[in-house]
Amino acid sequence: MTIDTMNLKTPYLSLCEAFYNETKSDPLEEPYLISFNPEAAKLIDLDESSANDPLLVSLLNGTFIPKGVSPFAMVYAGHQFGHYNPWLGDGRAINLGTLNGWNLQTKGSGETLYSRSADGRAAIRSSIREYLMSESMFHLGIATTRALAIIGSKTKIIRNAVENAAVVMRMSSSWIRFGTFEYFYYNREYDKLQELAEYVIAESFPHLEGDDDRFLKMFCEVVDKTALLIAQWQGIGFNHGVMNTDNMSIAGLTIDYGPFAMMDDFNFGYICNCSDTVGRYSYAEQPNVAYWNLTMLAKALSPIIPKDKMDKKLEEYGASLYPNAYIKVMCAKLGLLEELDTDATLVEELVIALHDAFVDYTLFFRTLSVYDGNKEALYDISMNPIAVDKWLQMYDERVKEEKTSFIQRTEMMLQENPKYVLKNHMLQEAIVLAEKGDFSMVEQLLHIASHPYDELPEFEHFAGDTPEEYKNIGLSCSS
Numbered sequence: 001m002t003i004d005t006m007n008l009k010t011p012y013l014s015l016c017e018a019f020y021n022e023t024k025s026d027p028l029e030e031p032y033l034i035s036f037n038p039e040a041a042k043l044i045d046l047d048e049s050s051a052n053d054p055l056l057v058s059l060l061n062g063t064f065i066p067k068g069v070s071p072f073a074m075v076y077a078g079h080q081f082g083h084y085n086p087w088l089g090d091g092r093a094i095n096l097g098t099l100n101g102w103n104l105q106t107k108g109s110g111e112t113l114y115s116r117s118a119d120g121r122a123a124i125r126s127s128i129r130e131y132l133m134s135e136s137m138f139h140l141g142i143a144t145t146r147a148l149a150i151i152g153s154k155t156k157i158i159r160n161a162v163e164n165a166a167v168v169m170r171m172s173s174s175w176i177r178f179g180t181f182e183y184f185y186y187n188r189e190y191d192k193l194q195e196l197a198e199y200v201i202a203e204s205f206p207h208l209e210g211d212d213d214r215f216l217k218m219f220c221e222v223v224d225k226t227a228l229l230i231a232q233w234q235g236i237g238f239n240h241g242v243m244n245t246d247n248m249s250i251a252g253l254t255i256d257y258g259p260f261a262m263m264d265d266f267n268f269g270y271i272c273n274c275s276d277t278v279g280r281y282s283y284a285e286q287p288n289v290a291y292w293n294l295t296m297l298a299k300a301l302s303p304i305i306p307k308d309k310m311d312k313k314l315e316e317y318g319a320s321l322y323p324n325a326y327i328k329v330m331c332a333k334l335g336l337l338e339e340l341d342t343d344a345t346l347v348e349e350l351v352i353a354l355h356d357a358f359v360d361y362t363l364f365f366r367t368l369s370v371y372d373g374n375k376e377a378l379y380d381i382s383m384n385p386i387a388v389d390k391w392l393q394m395y396d397e398r399v400k401e402e403k404t405s406f407i408q409r410t411e412m413m414l415q416e417n418p419k420y421v422l423k424n425h426m427l428q429e430a431i432v433l434a435e436k437g438d439f440s441m442v443e444q445l446l447h448i449a450s451h452p453y454d455e456l457p458e459f460e461h462f463a464g465d466t467p468e469e470y471k472n473i474g475l476s477c478s479s
């Protein structure tokens with residue numbers, strides 16, 4: 001398929017008008033292509049040659065609208081830093097429709113009904129971050145939105161400095177957020193809650209269609225998916241930074257990449273978002289905040305699902321779902337297949353050891369993957385080897401309970417513990433070059449993002465410890 005023959009459907013527009021507002025992009029000046037992601041193109045059966053089709057830039061810029069498409073922005077609300085905001089929505093994103101189950105959306109396309117006082121734009125900086133990081137998360141095996149392409153422009157926008165505006169075309173199996181349900185709950189439009197739940201089931205939980213208990217089962221699956229997602233974030237060392245309920249996906253995806261970070265030196269209380277003064281969205285708090293967000297979702301769904309049944313499921317989140325998912329993720333990273341009662345303690349002690357050791361999180365696990373009893377390499381990467389040593393003694397004992405050989409374990413661990421993750425300093429380096437018109441590093445990072453577990457000798461320099469001055473820095477929310 002080529003861009004001019006794209007045949008999008010718009011099931012969302014079959015909902016009543018309270019759910020969206022039809023709108024149009026406000027095109028950027030002198031747009032140009034920064035990057036095209038052939039893997040994402042494949043998902044929607046778009047020819048790889050579209051990268052060279054001038055219509056691609058026009059599609060992202062809104063100057064070419066595929067046949068039959070009526071672009072629209074979606075309404076939602078949400079709890080931001082614990083406070084309810086009744087009027088959010090796609091303030092800078094415009095939806096085109098659905099192709100192969102992927103909902104296409106341009107982010108940074110100008111003001112919509114939901115922009116409030118903001119400009120509807122996205123900086124080239126944050127657009128590149130989202131474009132690359134969503135791809136990296138996918139290849140790390142974590143549920144996420146994807147991105148097809150990104151364009152830059154001469155249009156200026158004011159953030160902390162004057163920056164150039166960009167548009168990234170995002171793709172998702174669903175753009176519905178916890179906050180979409182909250183919008184209709186707080187407006188007391190309970191019939192719309194039901195309409196939305198039916199839509200979500202059709203879009204994300206089609207196996208529940210026709211089931212008498214489908215709404216409750218949908219809620220239960222959202223809780224399951226969220227528990228797994230957060231366990232995976234913790235396991236990979238990802239800090240989202242803005243876990244407001246409007247940034248929580250009903251399909252359990254990582255969405256709305258803002259001031260996120262991959263952990264450099266492990267710091268349990270790390271806060272990547274420098275506007276988050278109390279650490280509400282710190283790495284350590286993510287499992288708790290996800291729970292709080294799920295309770296807000298349960299409240300919003302209470303007019304259409306028995307509250308006591310949702311409460312029971314919520315209890316499970318803290319008692320078993322999240323902790324079990326987390327232990328499973330961590331044991332896989334440690335190459336442990338036997339499930340022993342003592343594993344929870346081993347993982348707890350590991351977190352303490354990593355925190356005390358001042359060791360790069362990603363590098364630690366990659367190095368541990370080839371650990372054969374010789375501790376030198378692990379000592380070398382730790383500022384405080386004593387902390388690591390104490391834990392390694394526990395690990396040595398635990399590994400004896402495994403039936404796998406060292407070689408088998410190593411093979412498994414090298415597939416669980418990435419060599420390459422996109423750290424903020426790497427993204428920043430690519431952004432500085434892109435702002436000067438050199439997109440080569442964006443392409444390099446896209447390649448690295450797609451091969452996190454491979455040995456890529458030419459990119460060895462991206463696999464090491466983060467330079468001291470860039471370790472665990474805070475990022476601004478401004479994007």
Ligand code: AMP
Nearest residue numbers: 088089090091092115118119120121256
């Ligand atoms: P976020 O937490 O960044 O995902 O965004 C929170 C809300 O603010 C969403 O409703 C966004 O659409 C909206 N928003 C963020 N930045 C802008 C902007 N520059 N212009 C318009 N709306 C924005």
Ligand code: MG
Nearest residue numbers: 246247255256
């Ligand atoms: Mg958002």
